[in-house]
Each structure stands twice: as C-alpha cells, then as structure tokens.
Amino acid sequence: MLEVKLGDITFASPITVASGTYGYGNEVEGLAEVNRLGGIVTKSVTRQPREGNPLPRIAETPSGMLNSIGLANVGVELYCKEKLPFLNNLKTQVIVNIAGSSMKDYLETMEILEEANGNHIGYEINISCPNVKEGGMEFGVSCHMTEKLTKEMRKRTSKLLIMKLSPNVTSIEEIGMAAQDGGADAVSAINTVVGMGIDVKKKSVKLHTVFGGLSGPAIKPIALANVHKLYKVLSIPIMGLGGIASAEDVLEFILAGSHMVQIGTTNYINPNIGVDILQELEDYCTENGLKNILELKGQLKS
Amino acid sequence: MSLREISKVTGSREIAENTFESTLHAPQIAAMIKAGQFINILPSGDWPKVMRRPMSVSGTEGGNLSIIYKVVGDGTEYMRSWENGVEVDIIGPLGNYWEDFDKIPIIIGGGVGIAPIFFLHNTLKSKNLDHYMIMGSRTADEHFIEHDPDSKILMTTDDGSYGIKGNVVAAVDTIAEKQDLSDTKLFVCGPAPMMEAMKDYALDKNIECDIALETVMACGIGICQGCSMEYVPKEQKASSYREKYGLVCMDGPIFKANEIKTCYL
Ligand SMILES: Cc1cc2nc3c(=O)[nH]c(=O)nc-3n(C[C@H](O)[C@H](O)[C@H](O)COP(=O)(O)OP(=O)(O)OC[C@H]3O[C@@H](n4cnc5c(N)ncnc54)[C@H](O)[C@@H]3O)c2cc1C
Ligand SMILES: Cc1cc2nc3c(=O)[nH]c(=O)nc-3n(C[C@H](O)[C@H](O)[C@H](O)COP(=O)(O)O)c2cc1C
Ligand code: FES
Numbered sequence: 001m002l003e004v005k006l007g008d009i010t011f012a013s014p015i016t017v018a019s020g021t022y023g024y025g026n027e028v029e030g031l032a033e034v035n036r037l038g039g040i041v042t043k044s045v046t047r048q049p050r051e052g053n054p055l056p057r058i059a060e061t062p063s064g065m066l067n068s069i070g071l072a073n074v075g076v077e078l079y080c081k082e083k084l085p086f087l088n089n090l091k092t093q094v095i096v097n098i099a100g101s102s103m104k105d106y107l108e109t110m111e112i113l114e115e116a117n118g119n120h121i122g123y124e125i126n127i128s129c130p131n132v133k134e135g136g137m138e139f140g141v142s143c144h145m146t147e148k149l150t151k152e153m154r155k156r157t158s159k160l161l162i163m164k165l166s167p168n169v170t171s172i173e174e175i176g177m178a179a180q181d182g183g184a185d186a187v188s189a190i191n192t193v194v195g196m197g198i199d200v201k202k203k204s205v206k207l208h209t210v211f212g213g214l215s216g217p218a219i220k221p222i223a224l225a226n227v228h229k230l231y232k233v234l235s236i237p238i239m240g241l242g243g244i245a246s247a248e249d250v251l252e253f254i255l256a257g258s259h260m261v262q263i264g265t266t267n268y269i270n271p272n273i274g275v276d277i278l279q280e281l282e283d284y285c286t287e288n289g290l291k292n293i294l295e296l297k298g299q300l301k302s
Numbered sequence: 303m304s305l306r307e308i309s310k311v312t313g314s315r316e317i318a319e320n321t322f323e324s325t326l327h328a329p330q331i332a333a334m335i336k337a338g339q340f341i342n343i344l345p346s347g348d349w350p351k352v353m354r355r356p357m358s359v360s361g362t363e364g365g366n367l368s369i370i371y372k373v374v375g376d377g378t379e380y381m382r383s384w385e386n387g388v389e390v391d392i393i394g395p396l397g398n399y400w401e402d403f404d405k406i407p408i409i410i411g412g413g414v415g416i417a418p419i420f421f422l423h424n425t426l427k428s429k430n431l432d433h434y435m436i437m438g439s440r441t442a443d444e445h446f447i448e449h450d451p452d453s454k455i456l457m458t459t460d461d462g463s464y465g466i467k468g469n470v471v472a473a474v475d476t477i478a479e480k481q482d483l484s485d486t487k488l489f490v491c492g493p494a495p496m497m498e499a500m501k502d503y504a505l506d507k508n509i510e511c512d513i514a515l516e517t518v519m520a521c522g523i524g525i526c527q528g529c530s531m532e533y534v535p536k537e538q539k540a541s542s543y544r545e546k547y548g549l550v551c552m553d554g555p556i557f558k559a560n561e562i563k564t565c566y567l
Contacts, residue, residue: 058528
C-alpha cells in the first residue's frame with residue numbers, strides 16, 4: 001500500500017529522513033526503528049573533513065530553527081571507513097548526500113563512493129546549502145552549472161541521482177529543469193530557507209554567520225509551493241521536504257506532487273517519527289480505497 | 303546507549319525562588335544514568351517547538367530520577383505545572399559523566415548548574431569519598447541547602463545574605479586556607495561567568511578542573527552538530543572534523559578546563 005518505486009529501486013514506503021537530521025543512521029540506535037523507514041539520506045559528505053562554522057550555529061525560532069552548521073562532517077574517506085559498514089548492514093535504502101565547493105570536489109567524492117563497497121542505492125547532491133561560501137550554492141542558483149554538474153555526475157554513476165534544490169532562487173522550476181536535462185532521476189526540494197535571528201537584549205545576531213537556514217514546520221508552506229511549482233513542469237519525480245511533522249503533512253506533500261518525502265527537523269523531537277506515522281498513512285489508504293498511496297499524487301482539486 | 307522512555311511525573315515542588323524539582327518515574331534510564339549526564343525532555347505531547355529541553359539529572363532513587371530547574375521560558379514554564387501521573391517523553395542517559403575522584407573533589411555548582419553537582423555530591427557520599435561542596439547564588443532566596451562548613455558544605459551569596467559573602471571563588475579560597483589545593487580537583491557546573499572564573503582560577507593555580515558546559519541543543523545525540531564548543535587551539539590539520547569544535551552533547555557536557563576556549567557558548 002505504501003511501497004513506492006524511484007527509478008528501478010523499491011522503497012518500503014515513501015518516507016525517508018533528510019540529510020543532516022539523521023546522521024549516518026547509527027546515532028539513533030535504541031531510539032528509532034531505522035529499518036522500518038523507506039530510506040535514509042546521510043549527512044552531507046565532502047571530499048575533505050570539515051570542522052564547520054564558528055558558534056553559535058543554531059537557534060530556535062517559532063515553529064522552526066535556524067542553522068549554520070557549515071557542513072561539519074567526517075569527509076568521504078572516513079565515511080567509507082567508519083560509517084559505511086554500519087549503513088551496509090541496514091535493511092532500509094541508503095542515499096548518500098554529497099556536497100562540494102567545486103566540480104572537482106563533487107566528482108572526486110562521487111568517484112570514491114562509487115569505488116567503495118557501499119550498498120547505497122543512490123546519491124542526493126546538495127547544491128543548495130546556504131551556510132558556506134563553498135556550499136554548492138554557486139551550482140544551485142545557476143541553471144548552467146546545475147546542468148553541467150548533473151551531466152558529469154550522471155556519467156559516473158548508474159545509481160539514483162537526485163539533485164537537492166534550494167528555495168532561495170528566483171525560479172526553482174528553471175533549476176529543476178536543468179537537473180532534469182542533465183539526467184537526474186529525481187529532484188528533492190527544499191533545502192533550508194535563508195533566515196536571520198536577532199537577540200534584542202544583546203543587540204546581536206543569533207548565529208555567528210549572521211544568516212542561516214530556516215527549517216521545521218515554519219517552512220512547510222514554502223516547501224509545498226516549491227514542490228508544486230516543480231511538479232507542474234518536471235517529468236522526473238520529486239522528493240518533497242520542509243517542515244513535515246505528521247502523516248497529514250506527508251499527504252499534503254503527495255497531493256502537491258511529491259513522489260516521496262523526507263522528514264528533517266522533526267526527527268530531533270521524535271527520532272522515530274518516520275515510522276510512527278506509517279500506520280496512519282496505511283489507514284488513510286484503506287479508508288479512501290487507495291491500493292497505493294501514490295494514487296494521491298498531484299490529485300489536487302481545482 | 304540511550305533510550306527513549308515514557309516517564310511518569312511523580313512529584314514537583316518549588317525548592318527555592320523560581321527553582322523547581324520534579325521527579326519522574328523512568329526505571330530504565332534511572333538504572334543507567336550517572337552524575338553529570340543529562341536527559342532530553344519533551345515538555346508536553348503537543349510541544350509546538352522543534353527542540354526538546356536538556357536537563358541534568360540531580361539524583362535517582364529506585365526507578366525515579368529527579369531534575370532541578372529554573373523557569374526561564376516556555377518549556378520550563380510548562381514543566382513547573384506538570385501534575386503527578388502525567389506522561390513525559392524523555393531520552394537519556396546522554397553525554398559523559400563526572401569521574402576520576404583520586405584527588406579530593408571540590409564540587410561547585412550555581413544557578414541551573416546545581417543539579418549535576420547535587421547528584422555528584424550524593425554519588426561521592428555513597429562511595430564514602432570525602433569532598434567539599436560549594437553552591438553559589440545571588441541571594442539567600444535561591445538557596446535550598448544548609449550552609450554547614452563542618453560538613454564541608456559551603457553556600458555563597460553575592461549580597462552576603464547567606465553563607466559566605468562573595469562568589470564561589472571566595473569559598474574555594476576559604477578551603478585553600480586549610481587544604482593544599484594541589485591535592486584537590488574541581489568539578490564545576492553553573493552560569494557561564496562562574497564557570498569562566500573557575501576555569502581561570504584553576505588554570506592560574508594549576509589545579510585539575512572539570513567543567514560541565516551548557517548550550518542550545520537540537521538533537522542531543524550528535525547528529526545536528528549545533529551544540530558546538532571551541533577547544534583551545536592545538537596543532538591542527540588544515541581540514542578536520544571535531545578537532546577545533548567539540549559537541550557538548552556527545553564529547554561533553556563535561557570538558558577539562560584546559561581544553562575549553564571559553565565557557566560562554
Ligand atoms: C546539558 C544541559 C544540562 C542542563 N541542565 C539544566 C538543569 O539541570 N537545570 C536547568 O534549569 N537548566 C538546565 N539546562 C538549561 C535548560 O536546558 C534551559 O534552561 C531550557 O532549555 C530552557 O527552556 P525554556 O523553554 O524554558 O526556555 P527558552 O524559551 O528556551 O528560553 C527562554 C529564555 O531563557 C534563556 N535561556 C535558555 N537557556 C538558559 C539557561 N540555561 N540559563 C538561563 N537562561 C537561559 C534563553 O536565551 C531565552 O532568552 C541544561 C542545558 C544543557 C545543555
Ligand atoms: C541542523 C541541520 C543540518 C542540516 N544539514 C544538511 C546537510 O548536511 N545537507 C543537506 O543537504 N541538507 C541539510 N539540512 C537540510 C535538511 O536536509 C532539509 O532540507 C531542511 O531542514 C528542510 O526540511 P525540514 O524542515 O523537514 O527540516 C540540514 C538541516 C538542519 C536543520
Ligand atoms: S545537540 Fe545535536 S549534535 Fe549535539
């Protein structure tokens with residue numbers, strides 16, 4: 001009822017967890033039923049390890065949070081040594097998220113991952129991190145660069161290739177089309193929305209980097225709008241994300257045109273949210289006579 | 303490994319001005335948790351914010367654990383009104399714990415940092431380990447423990463309304479009159495200015511000192527990379543992960559004074 005396919009890969013459900021909100025799967029041991037998720041997207045992996053931005057890096061906002069982590073991560077070599085063996089033992093589908101600061105970075109990281117003995121079924125390419133100068137935004141705001149990067153990555157892998165898009169652009173449709181033209185199997189949307197927090201008492205900004213990325217339920221309407229815009233122009237599937245916190249939210253994203261979804265910030269409150277909502281989604285299908293949840297995709301009444 | 307447990311509130315009371323103690327029945331976590339560790343609390347089932355609220359545990363008894371907290375915002379405001387029997391979703395035990403008691407411990411707490419110090423006090427007592435305990439606050443109203451120098455329990459107040467007048471450094475100085483500090487080790491948790499002062503004191507006098515830091519946490523389990531602290535610079539590779547910045551939730555909350563760049567997070 002919940003089973004979905006993306007390319008020729010089958011996922012037990014359309015529910016996956018978003019990059020940066022689930023680590024590499026091992027951190028939630030004892031707290032979540034990882035193997036019951038449709039899939040997990042890893043924290044962004046870069047060519048070299050990254051220490052991340054100066055602190056403070058996070059701040060709570062009404063119904064959301066700001067972050068400027070700056071892609072702190074172990075780097076692809078340590079990823080292969082330390083994280084991959086655990087991920088290989090999971091029964092859920094693993095998508096590795098890659099970030100980079102140059103074409104060379106992205107491609108080398110992918111080449112190393114292709115050579116490694118990983119069971120991952122695909123890549124999500126982060127071209128939309130607002131938090132570091134070299135966070136790929138140079139790619140994510142340019143149709144030309146998006147298409148070029150997608151093409152080069154397509155040449156290097158037959159696994160799923162998903163380009164992760166930013167809402168911080170004039171036309172997400174054009175960037176989505178560029179990813180499609182470059183040969184992506186899917187796009188995911190959205191990454192965080194540029195935001196800022198101010199502490200009046202201290203007369204200072206809440207994040208060291210001044211600007212950061214807003215996530216959580218606060219951005220759900222923005223995410224839905226972007227998913228729907230993409231749905232209207234793309235022929236490849238969309239993984240929708242941004243503020244999902246309940247089964248009803250998942251249904252909203254599917255109605256807007258998502259093929260699959262990712263849950264991000266809500267994992268911090270409930271690391272098992274992606275599993276907790278499965279029963280409610282199945283019940284919805286049963287009650288509404290759906291053989292598969294994707295019969296709902298894009299079915300908005302005008 | 304940490305667990306998620308649906309605990310039950312078994313009691314709440316105001317123990318000092320704006321300071322509350324609540325006990326939660328959480329047998330699994332209570333059986334594992336050690337002094338210095340914390341739990342991450344979902345204040346209510348319909349909590350509208352995106353982060354849990356981290357709280358140090360102040361003690362355990364049977365299957366219960368207790369927390370001591372100051373009401374500073376929505377989460378703690380909600381917690382103070384917990385009724386007995388209410389279910390509270392908690393994750394724990396989280397973080398590292400106080401250890402290495404070879405030297406005579408001087409344990410120092412203040413403000414919201416009294417909980418882990420109180421737990422440590424009882425742990426040391428149960429191990430029959432001789433130690434000093436110092437609690438600092440601004441005024442007498444904030445204290446709930448008796449000033450008892452004969453039992454090596456020292457209270458300080460900034461305004462002198464109770465115990466020793468001055469901050470916790472003044473209390474350590476009174477200990478130094480009778481006790482060679484190089485045979486002692488400091489364990490500190492409290493407001494940032496207090497921790498910073500103790501850090502400087504310990505480094506200046508070359509005394510061992512462990513400090514429990516506090517910062518905003520989104521996940522509490524090493525995923526979000528948001529709860530960073532900065533280490534005193536060591537020799538560093540051009541690119542590194544967790545050498546310049548540590549994670550308070552995983553690498554801490556307890557760090558050695560000589561590795562902390564600043565306690566202001
Ligand atoms: C590891 C760890 C252990 C902790 N242990 C304890 C504990 O034992 N007892 C306890 O009372 N607190 C403790 N804290 C702090 C506690 O988590 C915060 O006070 C709590 O999250 C505040 O939640 P709130 O929703 O009530 O306030 P919020 O709405 O989050 O904050 C309200 C206001 O209070 C300020 N504020 C936030 N945290 C603090 C703070 N620690 N002190 C003073 N002002 C603050 C905010 O900047 C804001 O202006 C601990 C924190 C950490 C990281
Ligand atoms: C603390 C934090 C770290 C993140 N790290 C990454 C990352 O490394 N790579 C990435 O592509 N997205 C990252 N994201 C973005 C999320 O994957 C997601 O796109 C965004 O948070 C919106 O979804 P949400 O509202 O459900 O959280 C991060 C988000 C947060 C809050
Ligand atoms: S709170 Fe998320 S890494 Fe520490």
